[in-house]
Amino acid sequence: MSSHALPACAAVIVAGGSGNRFGGDKLTVPVAGKPVVVWSVLAFARTAPISSIVLVVPAGREEEFRTIVQAEGICKPVSVVSGGAHRTESVIRGLRDLPASMEIVAIHDAARPLISPVLITRCLEVAASTGSSAAAIRVSDTLHLADQQGCAMKTVDRTGLWAMQTPQVFPMAPLANLLEMTMKRGIRPTDEVTVALSEGWKVPFVENPEPNPKVTWPGDLALVEALLLARLAGA
Numbered sequence: 001m002s003s004h005a006l007p008a009c010a011a012v013i014v015a016g017g018s019g020n021r022f023g024g025d026k027l028t029v030p031v032a033g034k035p036v037v038v039w040s041v042l043a044f045a046r047t048a049p050i051s052s053i054v055l056v057v058p059a060g061r062e063e064e065f066r067t068i069v070q071a072e073g074i075c076k077p078v079s080v081v082s083g084g085a086h087r088t089e090s091v092i093r094g095l096r097d098l099p100a101s102m103e104i105v106a107i108h109d110a111a112r113p114l115i116s117p118v119l120i121t122r123c124l125e126v127a128a129s130t131g132s133s134a135a136a137i138r139v140s141d142t143l144h145l146a147d148q149q150g151c152a153m154k155t156v157d158r159t160g161l162w163a164m165q166t167p168q169v170f171p172m173a174p175l176a177n178l179l180e181m182t183m184k185r186g187i188r189p190t191d192e193v194t195v196a197l198s199e200g201w202k203v204p205f206v207e208n209p210e211p212n213p214k215v216t217w218p219g220d221l222a223l224v225e226a227l228l229l230a231r232l233a234g235a
Helices: 036-045 062-070 087-096 117-130 172-184 192-198 220-234
Strands: 009-014 050-057 078-082 104-109 133-138 143-146 152-156 162-171 205-207
Touching: 009 036, 009 087, 036 050, 036 062, 036 104, 036 117, 036 220, 050 062, 050 087, 062 078, 078 087, 087 104, 087 172, 104 117, 104 172, 117 133, 117 162, 117 205, 162 172, 162 192, 172 192
Parallel strands: 009 050, 009 104, 050 078, 133 205
Antiparallel strands: 104 162, 133 162, 143 152
């Protein structure tokens, strides 16, 4: 399916995390000349099928992030809304801000600045054909299960194991309804695929051949910057 045949597509970029493991705010830190959060917003703005973008940010910092985004002169409108106490609530708030006409929505972690329009489009195309999709990579490292003291206990078979990334793409209205139910039940999943699987949804993986790491620790910034600079040099 070509991108021009896709239904109305939107994006919710989640930037509402606490940054505890990073030791502070990681999304406004400059990397390769721009704040981390800007790279994700730019990637979705440059993805042709995406017509609506919502950036979900920590409560009380809406104007700060709005100013950061506006400084880039992005051609598509980007709405900035406050996040909730946890991921599911933040995503729900982002979904509520989207036009009801949107049919497919991509949920993305703002802390993954290496996302590309090519991967986003592939995920949208798969979701349009199958109902949903998620960016992921096959696990290639040897895996061991540790005991409570952090010592190796046994080897885990990595056959069929995938490491999840974002975007994760779903039909908008069903996802919104499912997340609302999840929140009412007091469940706090770490991603949307977890919620979808709990209801028996089939989620095809879109294998990503390029690096798409999540900025979690301060040391991640050097790697992300090197990858971004290499990409810009090759553009």
